[in-house]
C-alpha cells in the first residue's frame with residue numbers, strides 16, 4: 263500500500279552485511295550504528311545468535327564491529343566486540359554512534375530485569391571501552407544524540423513507552439537536553455505518532471540527526487499495526503516498520519519544521535519482506551552525509567540483515583520542507 267520515496271536508491275549489493283560474513287556464532291545481523299571517523303566507516307552491529315548456529319533457537323545478543331573504507335564492503339572483526347550481561351543488565355542492543363567534540367558515544371537499548379532503559383556510554387577509538395554515563399528510567403529506548411551541543415547543552419531524541427496512558431504501541435518521539443550527558447531534563451514532545459499520516463501505532467528515533475543548512479535532518483522509525491499473521495520465525499507478527507524523515511529546527515530542535523508525510527523507505531525488497539526473523543521491518547540506524555551531498559542511510563531489514571540506501575541531501579531536504 264505504501265511505497266518508498268522515489269529519491270531513495272537501494273544499494274545493488276544489498277544486504278551489505280549478513281551472518282555469512284561473520285566468522286563467529288551469528289544468525290541475525292541488523293539495526294547497526296555507523297559513523298565515518300577520519301575516513302573510515304565503523305559499524306557496530308547487533309548480532310542475535312542462536313544455539314546451535316542456524317537453528318531458530320535464539321540464545322543471546324552481542325555487538326560486533328565491522329570497518330570499511332567505502333561504506334559498502336566490510337571487514338568483520340574475528341570475535342564479537344562486546345556482550346553486556348551483568349546482573350541487572352540482560353543485554354544491550356541497537357547501538358547508535360555519535361561523535362561530539364571529538365569524543366565517541368554510543369546509545370543503546372538496554373534490556374534489564376526491571377524494564378527497558380536507554381543507556382549512553384562513552385567509548386574510545388577502537389570501541390573497546392564502555393564507560394556508562396547515564397541510564398534512563400524504564401521504559402525508554404531508541405535514544406540518539408545530536409552531533410553537537412545546542413544552546414550549550416547536549417541534546418537527544420528518545421522514545422519513552424507509556425503503556426498506561428497511551429495504550430499498547432501508541433508511542434511518540436521526545437526531546438531532552440543535558441549539561442553533561444548525565445542529567446537529562448527540559449523534556450518535551452517532538453513528534454506524536456498521530457502526526458504521521460501512514461502510522462497507526464508508534465514512532466521512535468532511528469538515525470542520529472545530521473546538520474543541514476535547513477535544520478537537523480533525522481530518519482525515524484514508524485510503525486503500522488496490521489492483522490497478526492504467521493510472518494518469519496514467530497507464530498504471529500502484526501506490525502510493519504517503515505523509515506520516515508523529518509527536519510527539526512536548528513536552534514530549537516524540539517520543533518518539527520518539516521515532515522515528509524509518506525514513508526522514506528517502505529518494506530519492498532525481498533530481503534525486507536521475505537525469509538527473515540520478522541519480515542516487513544525497516545529500521546534505520548545511521549545517516550552519513552558525504553562531501554558530494556550523498557547521504558548513506560544504513561538500516562536493518564527484517565530484523566535479519568543490514569542494508570544501505572542512498573539519496574541526495576537536497577532531495578531529502580525537499581521531501582521534508584515541501585508541504
Ligand code: BMA
Pocket residue numbers: 293356503540543545562565
Ligand atoms: C522493536 C525493537 C527493534 C526491532 C523491532 C522490530 O521493538 O525490538 O530492535 O527491530 O522491534 O522487531
